[in-house]
Amino acid sequence: MSSDLPELEFNLDEAFLRMDEAIGETIARLPDFPGFYERRTLQLKCAEEGRESYEISYTLPEATIGSELVTMDYFEVLKEHWPAIGYEIHAERKYPDGNPKALEATRSDGVNVWYSNMLGQIVIHAQVACVRAEGSPVCGPPLGGVLPENDNHKHCQLVTPEETESADAIAPFKDGQAMLRPFEQPGREPEGFDGQL
Numbered sequence: 001m002s003s004d005l006p007e008l009e010f011n012l013d014e015a016f017l018r019m020d021e022a023i024g025e026t027i028a029r030l031p032d033f034p035g036f037y038e039r040r041t042l043q044l045k046c047a048e049e050g051r052e053s054y055e056i057s058y059t060l061p062e063a064t065i066g067s068e069l070v071t072m073d074y075f076e077v078l079k080e081h082w083p084a085i086g087y088e089i090h091a092e093r094k095y096p097d098g099n100p101k102a103l104e105a106t107r108s109d110g111v112n113v114w115y116s117n118m119l120g121q122i123v124i125h126a127q128v129a130c131v132r133a134e135g136s137p138v139c140g141p142p143l144g145g146v147l148p149e150n151d152n153h154k155h156c157q158l159v160t161p162e163e164t165e166s167a168d169a170i171a172p173f174k175d176g177q178a179m180l181r182p183f184e185q186p187g188r189e190p191e192g193f194d195g196q197l
Helices: 011-029 068-084
Strands: 038-044 051-059 088-094 101-104 111-117 121-132
Touching: 011 051, 011 068, 011 111, 011 121, 038 088, 068 088, 068 101, 068 111
Parallel strands: none
Antiparallel strands: 038 051, 051 121, 088 101, 101 111, 111 121
């Protein structure tokens, strides 16, 4: 096994649940959060045999495009919120005019999260880098109010809390603001992400 790859404490069966949990933690303190429009999953390539990398992306509704709340204020909120809950911010990018472009952080379990301003439209991503391809990939209901027709979860089996022994593992934010419903990026790796965490 390559020493360059992280030995994460989880494998594929928990990857999507942990990514959604990280996004739920990310949006938990965003004021006047508008919910999500779409969720998408994406499989990325790993050089190491027997490992797989996945990403979940959530996009905010079209009505929020260009709003100062999501393109400016939320960046400032996350700069304080992420470190407060133990995330390490490791990248910040700006457009030539100085406006925020992306903010990226990593959780202690290795889940990478980034908040991205794509020319005024906001996408929140979470990614796990090259987890062991063991287990069955499952994902819980989407966050942020995403409707079933806008939930592209082709890389994981959708389960509800009733189908699992532990509802908390699937929907840890069911009683809070983050239990809203989400989007798929074309095949690519995030800016500044080298395939390893």
